[in-house]
Amino acid sequence: MENNKKLAVLIDADNAQPSIVDALLSEIANYGIASVKRIYGDWTSPGLKGWKEVLLEHSIQPMQQFAYTKGKNATDSAMIIDAMDLLYSDALEGFCIVSSDSDFTKLASRIRESGLSVFGFGEKKTPAPFVAACDKFIYTEVLRTLPDDDDSSNRMSTKELKQDTKLVSSLRKAVEAASDESGWAQLGPVGSHINNQASNFDPRNYGYAKLGELVKAxxxxxxxxxxxxxxxxxxxxIRTKKTRSRRASAAKS
Known part of the structure; x- marks a missing residue:
């Protein structure tokens, strides 16, 4: 995984929680270097008090945006304008957009059209179009409750995983696409194939820290x-297990 890309981290303070900041920046470090860290909101609002307490510690630059008109989200507009300015500066290789707001769908698509990577971070309520517009989308719920080897309370059971037809289908198709003539596929390419098909795929969504653990389960x-x-x-x-019927027919032959 590339981890030396210069990234711009743009946070929508109205649609993100300060409790995730430590895990958020740690996750972003897996994809590159946070060269720009900005957070947008109306800092005269008491609702952003929680963010104010963590900005200095993490060197995140607050960008003031007054709510000029009631019912209109001026913060989104400010983020989009800044993102485009940063895009045209040609100094970055990717963007991290932290928000659960669908208003950033077009922005994510535009950035990708320019050949840069887009990593989205938002809650599971994030509209599907914004999720799909990103190269990779991480649900912030998994950042609040990281899987623990000693805690299986958040993990889906084998029975539940097998009943998830979308998951099973994605895994099987990825194995088939990455496999050799004997049916074996290296785990890395399998994961890459799934991520290319679904930007929000993440083993942590099922309670498992790594893809290998999920596949085993x-x-x-x-x-x-x-x-x-x-x-x-x-x-x-990995390769798909042979069914009993296929084994029996193979034994007869």
Whole structure:
């Protein structure tokens, strides 16, 4: 995964919670360097008090935007204008848009048209068009409750995972697309294929920290670890389990 991209982090203070800031910036570090960190809102409003307390600690620049007209979101407009200015500066390689507001759908699409990456962060209530417009979309709920190896309370069971037809179909199609003639596929390309098809795919949405853990829990795939070269590192390969009927027919032949 590339982690040296210069990124602009633009936060809609009206549609994000300050409680996620630590986990948010930690997550963003997986995708690149937060070269620009700005947060937009009407800082005269008492509703943004929680954000004020964390901005200095994380060196996030507050951008003042007065609500000139009641019912009109001037914050969104200010974010979009700044984003376009930053885009045309040619100094960045990607944007992180932190909001659950669908008003940023066109902005995300426009940035991607220019060849830059867009990482979206918002709650699960975020409208589907904005989610789909991003290269990658992370639900902030998983940032508040990161999976713990000793806590399985948030994890979906194997039965529940198997009943999730969308998940199962995505995994099987990805394995098929990335597999060799024997049906084995390396886990990395499988994950990349799924992410290319669904920007909001994330094992943490199901309560699992990593894709390998999720695949194991689904219990529909064989898993095999293979050494890489002469080193100690290993690559994980998976393939769809053969059904009993297929095994029986193979045994007869």
């Amino acid at each position: 689904v219990d529909l795939f064989e898993i095999e670890e293979r050494p890489i070269g002469n080193g100690r590192s290993k690559a994980v390969y």
